[in-house]
Amino acid sequence: MAEGEKIHKINIEEEMKSAYIDYSMSVIVARALPDVRDGLKPVHRRVLFGMHELGVTYNKAYKKSARIVGEVLGKYHPHGDSSVYLTMVRMAQPWSMRYKLVDGQGNFGSVDGDSPAALRYTEARLQRISDLTLADIDKNTVDFQLNFDDTLKEPTVLPTRLPTLLINGTSGIAVGMATNIPPHNLNNVIDACVAYIDEPEVDIETLIEHVKAPDFPTGGTIYGYSGVKEAYRTGKGRVVIRAKSEIETDSSGKERIIVTEIPYMVNKAEMIMKTAELINEKKLEGVSNINDESDRNGTRIVYDIKRDAIANVVLNKLYKYTQLQSTFSVNSIALVKGRPKLLNLKEIIHEFIEHRHEVVTRRTQYELDQAEKRAHILEGLIIASDNIDEVVQLIKTSSNREEARNRLMERFELSDAQSRAIVDMRLGQLTGLEQDKLRDEYNELLEKIEWYKKVLADREIRMGIVKDELVEVKEHYGDERRTEIVMNAEEFNPEDFYADEDVVITISHMGYIKRTVLTEFKTQGRGGTGARGSSTRDADFVEHMYVASMHNTMLFFTEKGKCFWLKVYEIPEGTRTSKGRAMQNMLNIEPDDRVKAYIHIQDLKDDEYLKSHYIVLATKKGIVKKTLLEAYSRPRTNGIVAVNIREGDELLEAKLTNGEHDILMGVKSGKAIRFPEKDVRTVGRNAAGVRGISISGNDEVIGMITVENESEDILVVSEKGYGKRSLIQDYRIIRRGGKGVKTMNITDKTGDLIALKGVTNQDDIMIITRKGLTIRLSVEEMRVLGRATQGVRLINLKKDDHIAAIAYAESNGDDEIEDAQVDDDNSPEEQ
Numbered sequence: 013m014a015e016g017e018k019i020h021k022i023n024i025e026e027e028m029k030s031a032y033i034d035y036s037m038s039v040i041v042a043r044a045l046p047d048v049r050d051g052l053k054p055v056h057r058r059v060l061f062g063m064h065e066l067g068v069t070y071n072k073a074y075k076k077s078a079r080i081v082g083e084v085l086g087k088y089h090p091h092g093d094s095s096v097y098l099t100m101v102r103m104a105q106p107w108s109m110r111y112k113l114v115d116g117q118g119n120f121g122s123v124d125g126d127s128p129a130a131l132r133y134t135e136a137r138l139q140r141i142s143d144l145t146l147a148d149i150d151k152n153t154v155d156f157q158l159n160f161d162d163t164l165k166e167p168t169v170l171p172t173r174l175p176t177l178l179i180n181g182t183s184g185i186a187v188g189m190a191t192n193i194p195p196h197n198l199n200n201v202i203d204a205c206v207a208y209i210d211e212p213e214v215d216i217e218t219l220i221e222h223v224k225a226p227d228f229p230t231g232g233t234i235y236g237y238s239g240v241k242e243a244y245r246t247g248k249g250r251v252v253i254r255a256k257s258e259i260e261t262d263s264s265g266k267e268r269i270i271v272t273e274i275p276y277m278v279n280k281a282e283m284i285m286k287t288a289e290l291i292n293e294k295k296l297e298g299v300s301n302i303n304d305e306s307d308r309n310g311t312r313i314v315y316d317i318k319r320d321a322i323a324n325v326v327l328n329k330l331y332k333y334t335q336l337q338s339t340f341s342v343n344s345i346a347l348v349k350g351r352p353k354l355l356n357l358k359e360i361i362h363e364f365i366e367h368r369h370e371v372v373t374r375r376t377q378y379e380l381d382q383a384e385k386r387a388h389i390l391e392g393l394i395i396a397s398d399n400i401d402e403v404v405q406l407i408k409t410s411s412n413r414e415e416a417r418n419r420l421m422e423r424f425e426l427s428d429a430q431s432r433a434i435v436d437m438r439l440g441q442l443t444g445l446e447q448d449k450l451r452d453e454y455n456e457l458l459e460k461i462e463w464y465k466k467v468l469a470d471r472e473i474r475m476g477i478v479k480d481e482l483v484e485v486k487e488h489y490g491d492e493r494r495t496e497i498v499m500n501a502e503e504f505n506p507e508d509f510y511a512d513e514d515v516v517i518t519i520s521h522m523g524y525i526k527r528t529v530l531t532e533f534k535t536q537g538r539g540g541t542g543a544r545g546s547s548t549r550d551a552d553f554v555e556h557m558y559v560a561s562m563h564n565t566m567l568f569f570t571e572k573g574k575c576f577w578l579k580v581y582e583i584p585e586g587t588r589t590s591k592g593r594a595m596q597n598m599l600n601i602e603p604d605d606r607v608k609a610y611i612h613i614q615d616l617k618d619d620e621y622l623k624s625h626y627i628v629l630a631t632k633k634g635i636v637k638k639t640l641l642e643a644y645s646r647p648r649t650n651g652i653v654a655v656n657i658r659e660g661d662e663l664l665e666a667k668l669t670n671g672e673h674d675i676l677m678g679v680k681s682g683k684a685i686r687f688p689e690k691d692v693r694t695v696g697r698n699a700a701g702v703r704g705i706s707i708s709g710n711d712e713v714i715g716m717i718t719v720e721n722e723s724e725d726i727l728v729v730s731e732k733g734y735g736k737r738s739l740i741q742d743y744r745i746i747r748r749g750g751k752g753v754k755t756m757n758i759t760d761k762t763g764d765l766i767a768l769k770g771v772t773n774q775d776d777i778m779i780i781t782r783k784g785l786t787i788r789l790s791v792e793e794m795r796v797l798g799r800a801t802q803g804v805r806l807i808n809l810k811k812d813d814h815i816a817a818i819a820y821a822e823s824n825g826d827d828e829i830e831d832a833q834v835d836d837d838n839s840p841e842e843q
Contacts, residue, residue: 035187036186036187036188039186039187040186040187040189040347040352041347041350042054043055043184043186044184044185044186044187044190044191045184045186045189045191045345045346045347045352046177046182046184046191046193046346046347047169047346047347048177048346048347048348048353048355048360048363048364048367049169049172049363049364049367050145050169050170050171050172050176050177050367051172051174051175051176051177051178051179051180051182051346051364052145052169052170052172052176053182053184054089055089055091055095055096055099056099056103056113057166057167057169057170058084058088058089058096058166059080059084059089059096059099059100059103059114060113060138060142060145060146060170061088061146061149061166061167061170062080062083062084062087062088062089063080063083063084063114063136063137063138063142064138064146064149065083065087066079066080066083068080068136068137068138069137069138069142069143070115070137070138070139070140070142070143071140072137073137074115074117074135074136074137075135075136075137076131076132076134076135077097077100077118077131077132077133077134077135077136078131078132080100080136081093081096081097081100081131084096087159087164087166088159088160088164088166090160093131097128097131098128100114100116100136101116101120101121101128104116104120104136105120105121106229107123107229107230108229108277109180109195109229110179110180110181110195110196110197110198110227110228110229111141111174111179111180111195111198111489112139112141113138113139113141113142113145113180114136114137114138114139114142115136115137115138115139116134116135116136117134117135117136118133118134118135119133119134120134123230123274123279123280123311124279124280124281124282125279125280125281125282141174141489144172144173144174144485144489145170145172145173145174145176146170146171146172147171147172147173148171148371148375149167149170149171151374151375151378151379152374152375152377152378153171153371153374153375153378154167154168154169154170154171154371154374155167155168155169156168169367171371171375173368173481173482173485174198174485175198175201175202175205175361175364177193177346177360177364178193178195178196178201178223178360178361178364179195179196179197179198179201180195181193181194181195181196181226182346186352189345189352190343190345191343191344191345191346192340192341192342192343193342193343193344193346194226194228194251194276194340194342195226195227195228195229195276196223196226196227197224197227197491197492197493197494198485198486198489198490198491199486199490199491199492199493200222200223200224200227200493201222201223201361202482202483202485202486202490203222203223203486204219204222204223204357204361205361205364205365205479205482206479206482206483207219207222208358208361208362208365209365209475209478209479209482210479212362214358215358216244216245216356216357216358219244219357219358219361220240220241220244220357223244223357224493224497225237225240225251225495225497226240226251226340226495227493227494227495228253228275228276228494228495229276229494230273230274230275230276230278230311230494231256231272231273231494231495231496232253232254232255232256232273232274232275232276232495232496233253233254233255233256233495233496233497233498234251234252234253234254234495234496234497234498235252235253235254235337235498236252236498237497237498237499239251239252239342240497243342243344244356244357245356245357246354246356247342247343247344247345247354247355247356247359248341248342248343248344248354249341249342250339250340250341250342251339251340251341251342252337252338252339252340253275253276253337253338253339253340253495254275254331254336254337254498255271255273255274255275255331255336255337256271256272256273256496257269257270257271257272257327257336258270258272259323259324259327266316266317266319267317267323268314268315268316268317268323269314269315269317269323269326269327269330270312270313270314270315271311271312271313271314271315271336272310272311272312273311273494274311274313274335274336275335275336275337275338275340276338276340277338277340278335278338280304280306280311280313281304282335283334283335283336284302284304284313286334286335287299287302287330287334288302290333290334295333296329296330296333296334297318297321297326297329298317298318298321298322298325298326298329299315299316299317299318299321299326299330300316300317300318301315301316302314302315302316303316315330322511324511325510325511344356344360346360346363348363365475365478368478368481368482369471369474369475369478372467372474372477372478372481373468373474376464376467376468376474377464377468379460379464380461380464380465380468383457383460383461383464384461385429386457387454387457387458387461388427388429388430389429389430389433390450390453390454390457391430391454392424392426392427392429392430392431392433392434393430393433393434393437393441393450394447394450394451394454395424395426395430396420396424396434396437397441397447397450399424402423403420403434406419406420406423407420407435413435416431416435417431417432417435418431420434420435507562507563507579507581510562510563510581511562512561512562512563513529513530513561513562514530514559514560514561514562515527515528515529515530515559515560515561515562515580516528516529516530516557516558516559516560517556517557517558517559517560517566517580517583517612518554518556518557518592519554519555519556519557519592519595519610520552520553520554520555520591520592521552521553521554521555521778521780521817521819522552523594523595523596523606523607524552524591524592524593524594524595525583525584525592525593525594525595525598526583526584526585526586526590526591526592526593527560527580527581527583527584527585527586528585528586528587528588529585530559553778553786553819553821554821555778555819555820555821556610556820558612560580560612561580561614562579562580562581563579563580563581563615564579564580564612564613564614564615565577565578565579565580565612565613565615565616565647566578566579566580566583566610566611566612566613567610567611567612567613567627567644567666568595568599568607568609568610569607569608569609569610569611569629569654569663569666570601570605570606570607570608570651570663571605571606571608571657571662571663571664572602572605572657572662572663573629573631573653573654573655573656573657573662573663574601574605574651574652574653574654575644575651575652575653575654576599576600576601576651577647577648577651578598578599582598583598584598595607599651600649600650600651601651608662608663608664608665608666609663609664609665609666609667610666611627611666611667611668612668613641613668616644616645616647617645619642621641622640622641622642622645623640623641623642624670624671625640625641625668625669625670625671626638626639626640626641626668626669626670626671626689626694627639627640627641627643627644627654627666627667627668627669628666628667628668628669628673628675628689628692628716628718629654629655629663629665629666629701630663630664630665630666630675630677630704630713630716631655631657631661631662631663631664631701631713632661632662632664632712632713633658633660633661633707633712633713634677634679634703634704634705634706634707634712634713635655635658635661635700635701635702635703635704636675636677636692636701636702636703636704636716636748637655637692637695637699637700637701637702638669638689638692638693638694638695639654639694639695639696639697639699640694641668643696643697644697652697653697653698654666654697655699655700655701656698656699656700658700664713664714664715664716665715665716667716667717667718669689669718669720670720671689671690672689672690672720673689673718673719673720674686674687674688674689674718674719674745675687675688675689675692675704675716675717675718675719675748676716676717676718676719676726676740676743676768676770677704677705677713677715677716677752677768678713678714678715678716678728678752678755678765678768679705679707679711679712679713679714679752679765680711680712680714680764680765680766681707681711681758681764681765682754682755682756682757682758682764682765683705683751683752683753683754683755684726684728684743684752684753684754684755684768685704685705685746685748685750685751685752685753686719686743686744686745686746687704687745687746687747687748687750688745689718691747691748692704692748702748702749703748703749704716704748704749705749705750705751705752706749706750706751714765714766714767714768715767715768715769716768717768717769717770719740719770722739722740722741723772724740724770724771724772725737725738725739725740725770725771725772725791725796726738726739726740726742726743726755726768726769726770726771727767727768727769727770727771727777727791727794727818728755728756728765728767728768728769728803729765729766729767729779729806729815729818730756730758730762730763730764730765730766730803730815731762731763731764731765731766731814731815732761732762732763732809732814732815733805733806733807733808733809733815734756734761734762734763734802734803734804734805734806735794735803735804735806736756736794736795736797736801736802736803736804737771737791737794737795737796737797738755738796738797738798738799738801739796739799740770742798742799743755743799753799753800754799754800755768755799755800756800756801756802756803757800757801757802757803759802761802762802762803763814766815766816766817766818767815767817767818769818769820771791772791773791773792774791774792775790775791775820776788776789776790776791776820776821777789777790777791777818777819777820777821778818778819778820778821779806779807779815779818780815780816780817780818780819781807781809781813781814781815781816782813782814782815782816783810783813785813787806787807788821789806
């Protein structure tokens with residue numbers, strides 16, 4: 013250790029903390045984050061100022077990029093030529109900047125990610141719009157600071173008339189924070205600024221109406237608006253951008269997807285390459301070929317669709333799995349008075365307007381000072397011109413300029429500046445015409461001075477000037493939006509991934525459900541043997557089979573009165589012979605609850621359909637309830653309460669009606685009631701309903717049907733195997749809530765009624781006994797009997813067996829239809 017040197021011990025933890033904080037603040041303030049006032053980072057500001065100082069404005073010749081980079085590098089930004097050059101390049105790329113600030117000549121890269129040519133090959137100059145970022149910079153409008161070596165001065169902020177932070181956006185990664193602000197349309201932003209000037213208390217919602225949404229240089233479509241609003245309200249949000257596309261069909265009927273605009277900051281070549289990889293890996297099906305036909309006139313990417321694929325479905329999969337849809341995560345952090353701050357839309361506009369107000373104030377003060385200086389000189393010149401002979405004589409007789417100035421100051425009470433101006437006058441200014449010009453100029457200056465003072469004394473006038481200048485910018489440089497907005501779309505709709513084609517839904521008696529493609533059920537001629545609909549477990553059978561669209565909805569109602577939803581595409585797909593999946597395992601229903609009814613709905617988004625249809629529910633205790641279908645149009649994962657079930661009661665049936673049906677309810681004691689649906693007033697979803705039929709003791713409802721026309725017959729079956737088919741016309745219409753009329757003569761021989769169904773000659777009925785025996789009966793083979801008869805024996809039961817349930821059985825050629833064994837001794841008896 014040299015003589016006189018000492019070792020000072022320091023705390024390494026404190027030293028590292030201090031050094032890291034210094035480094036962090038340096039990155040945050042001097043590199044990565046923009047100033048909220050001019051929207052520029054230091055490197056952008058230095059490039060623009062350096063080009064301005066170099067004189068490469070829009071109306072001058074291009075200069076080599078190497079010359080410009082050298083100027084900026086040597087005077088203001090000593091951080092490597094690549095950082096300066098790439099900054100200048102980005103400001104010249106039309107796919108990067110919504111409003112280019114640099115006019116480049118040569119290879120400045122491409123949207124495919126190609127690098128620009130070396131700086132020695134390219135040339136550049138400022139765009140005309142860049143003049144607005146530097147306007148009035150020589151009028152003391154902004155503060156200057158010393159450059160890195162204290163030899164020159166550079167501006168701390170530019171006096172921009174452009175709301176650059178919003179119209180061009182920015183992105184940057186600092187230490188512990190990052191910023192990502194999207195570009196916007198100049199017209200929209202200036203409209204919002206004007207609205208703020210007119211009413212400083214304006215709320216963000218009003219400003220959003222003006223700004224609308226980001227406007228990206230590459231166009232595209234903003235898909236969904238909630239993320240945009242969140243970004244404007246809080247400074248953070250997600251903006252979903254989709255490519256602009258259309259589907260074309262050629263003369264041979266083959267479809268193609270044509271993409272003409274891609275999302276912002278997406279590398280086109282890389283996107284196409286990754287899409288091709290997905291196709292090769294079979295993760296993306298339906299595309300046979302991709303061609304990039306883009307040229308200088310614009311983007312054009314062609315996706316050829318396979319003949320067996322549906323273009324809309326393929327397009328939605330492209331949105332899902334490729335960068336044809338991307339997300340712009342907004343994080344509006346900028347420097348406010350040298351400190352990073354998360355800003356909402358109103359705060360950004362406020363800071364910009366305040367900056368413009370300060371620029372106008374300082375510019376006016378500068379112009380006032382200059383005008384007063386000039387007026388002061390003119391006053392002296394006018395005095396001299398009024399006394400021209402004496403002034404000339406006085407100067408002629410003076411020995412030198414200094415003596416002449418002193419004698420003029422003493423004779424006419426002039427200031428030093430005035431006397432110097434008189435001594436420096438040219439002889440030509442002594443003519444009469446020139447003297448008149450002096451007086452005219454002086455009078456004009458007095459008017460300007462009065463105006464400048466008025467401006468400086470009144471904030472309202474200054475804000476009016478700010479507004480007028482913004483409107484002027486809009487008139488000269490405003491353009492139409494490039495990015496469209498789809499207001500109501502949010503994220504991906506699962507329906508987008510399924511073609512809206514018809515499928516067959518099968519539901520078994522024991523609650524197994526599946527969907528099968530319609531082509532598996534081939535059309536057979538009359539007398540065919542049929543096709544097996546499913547392979548069910550023992551004692552199970554297909555109870556319902558019908559055709560539905562993949563985008564349709566199934567409503568499931570449980571005995572506890574809850575309603576659940578399943579889209580048809582959510583129902584598991586199975587083959588024609590597979591069993592399906594238990595509904596109990598697909599819905600969030602309680603273990604002791606079970607599905608009792610299901611309704612097929614075509615469209616839950618059609619308001620007219622929702623408001624013209626009703627759900628009618630019936631419980632075992634005779635309660636009936638009618639609610640608009642609209643109340644069931646907002647699906648929830650955990651279901652909703654369809655009807656409040658009282659203790660000891662349970663939901664029995666659910667039917668879809670149009671409000672013009674009749675309702676027929678039957679009870680186990682053998683009575684039935686028919687009344688118009690209109691007698692049941694429409695109530696809300698949470699209401700309990702009204703009495704449909706009066707019951708007493710242990711009696712209960714065993715079935716409900718809705719009658720739109722009288723083409724159906726009524727089938728009733730008792731627990732001891734008796735049943736009959738009667739005409740609907742036999743049931744006269746009476747008032748709701750009565751006890752009803754006899755539908756079957758109940759005796760000890762027949763046992764209680766257990767089922768009431770609406771049937772036609774085309775139906776088959778399955779009878780299930782408590783011991784698990786099943787028999788299929790054709791309705792066509794049943795005779796039509798009177799309403800008040802006992803009926804006939806449908807099935808011979810053992811002494812200790814009873815019928816448990818009656819269900820519809822879909823036609824199935826592989827299930828044998830057994831002949832009913834009828835007891836001849838039990839012929840129909842009229843009561």
